[in-house]
Amino acid sequence: xxxxxxxxxxxxxxxxxxxxxxxxxxxxxxxxxxxxxxxxxxxxxxxxxxxxxxxxxxxxxxxxxxxxxxxxxxxxxxxxxxxxxxxxxxxxxxxxxxxxxxxxxxxxxxxxxxxxxxxxxxxxxxxxxxxxxxxxxxxxxxxxxxxxxxxxxxxxxxxxxxxxxxxxxxxxxxxxxxxxxxxxxxxxxxxxxxxxxxxxxxxxxxxxxxxxxxxxxxxxxxxxxxxxxxxxxxxxxxxxxxxxxxxxxxxxxxxxxxxxxxxxxxxxxxxxxxxxx
Numbered sequence: 372x373x374x375x376x377x378x379x380x381x382x383x384x385x386x387x388x389x390x391x392x393x394x395x396x397x398x399x400x401x402x403x404x405x406x407x408x409x410x411x412x413x414x415x416x417x418x419x420x421x422x423x424x425x426x427x428x429x430x431x432x433x434x435x436x437x438x439x440x441x442x443x444x445x446x447x448x449x450x451x452x453x454x455x456x457x458x459x460x461x462x463x464x465x466x467x468x469x470x471x472x473x474x475x476x477x478x479x480x481x482x483x484x485x486x487x488x489x490x491x492x493x494x495x496x497x498x499x500x501x502x503x504x505x506x507x508x509x510x511x512x513x514x515x516x517x518x519x520x521x522x523x524x525x526x527x528x529x530x531x532x533x534x535x536x537x538x539x540x541x542x543x544x545x546x547x548x549x550x551x552x553x554x555x556x557x558x559x560x561x562x563x564x565x566x567x568x569x570x571x572x573x574x575x576x577x578x579x580x581x582x583x584x585x586x587x588x589x590x591x592x593x594x595x596x597x598x599x600x601x602x603x604x605x606x607x608x609x610x611x612x613x614x615x616x617x618x619x620x621x622x623x624x625x626x627x628x629x630x631x632x633x634x635x636x637x638x639x640x641x642x643x644x645x646x647x648x
Contacts, residue, residue, distance in 0.1 A: 393420065400642045402428045403635075405552040406575030412549025429638050434631040435557040435622070442563030442619055443534040450531035454521065460492045460605035462567060463536035466555050468500030473542035476569045478506065479594035480601060482515045487598075492605050493517040494540070497524060497532055533562040537611055538586070538604060541576050542569035545591045549573065560585065560622035565614035567600055585618035 396402060396417065404410050410428050417423035445451040445461075456463075464474060474496065481494050496506075499522060510518050524532045533539075539559035543551065548571040556576050559566050566586030568576040577588040589596040604611050 393417075393423075396427075397422050399427060400646065401638055403431050403638070404428060405432055406430060407578060408549040408573055408575040409552065411573070429634075431631060431634040431638070432626055433552065433554060433557055434626050434628045435561040437561050437622060437627050440530055440533055440558055440561040442615065443530065445535055445537070448531055448535050450524075450528060451535040454495070454519075454535065456493075456495060456535045459517075460538075460601070461536035462492070462494045462538050462540050462601060463497070463533070463564070464494065464540040464542070464555075465497040465532055465558075468496065468498050468503045468506065470501050471544050471547045471551070472500075472502065472553075473544050473569045473591045474502065474506060474540070475509070476542060476589070476591055476594050476597055477540050477567070478510060478515065478518055480597035481517050482513055483594055483598040484602060485515065485517060487602075489602060489605070490517060492601050493519065495519050495521065495536060497521045499523055530562075533558055534564070536564070538601075538614075539564035539566050540569065541566055542591070543571075543574060543576065545571045552576070557622070557626050560618045560626060563615045563619035563622075565604065565611055565618060567597060569597065579621065583617055583621035585614055585621050 396413075397420075402413070404413060407430060410430055413428060414425045417425075445457055448457075451457050462477060464477070466472075468474065477494055481492065484492050494517065496503075496518065497520075503520070507520065539555065539562070541553050541555045541559060543553055552575045556566070556579065560579075566576070566580055568574070568580050568586060568588035569591050570576045570588050571591065572588075574588070580586040580588050587600050589600065604614075
């Protein structure tokens, strides 16, 4: 709420919250964060606090069910055929359309592609949230044709909905860098989807995409760059296939439940031994 401007950072609520968190961080035996960017932000925020020990921080990413969510050819996907995502190159956003998500950059990228005559590329948004009404109004006002919305789908269809497209969108506002890691990162990797990350340079998603060659990130607001990426992918299906394979390989190497359980068990064992001493 503070980062989003919903609560004044100089107000009473913010000051009480910051003080409470400072005490919690000092007293904790371990502090679990979801990625390197969160570790960096937390360390930098408390660099002037002599009682804060950055050695307490442990990075343990979230995970996805890799048996439930698996890569699937969209040509063999019932949901894709039902909702016309088989023929056009489709970028998928699936999840909460919240205030801290950046979908506007991708919407504007579709607008630019339409102005270039690229009507073969579309954005499908599945979900609900606070931003949805304003996005729909904006799309109607700007007469953008190749952006479509669907409501949340039944959970049992998730393996189909997450694989009904050619690429997945993960968008986080710049001011949220280091404060969260989008869960869509893990589900997209599990689904073997190349990822267009609309995120800041220091965001965890940008690091993963760069290090594992499973997508591309562009800066929030850079619709032209996003349009260029989508056009390149739509024209090079072999590249998309390579990115897809890299996405699933990245998931299996780092983001399964087995990795997370093992990491948490290790932290608990080390913490228990330290407390016994």
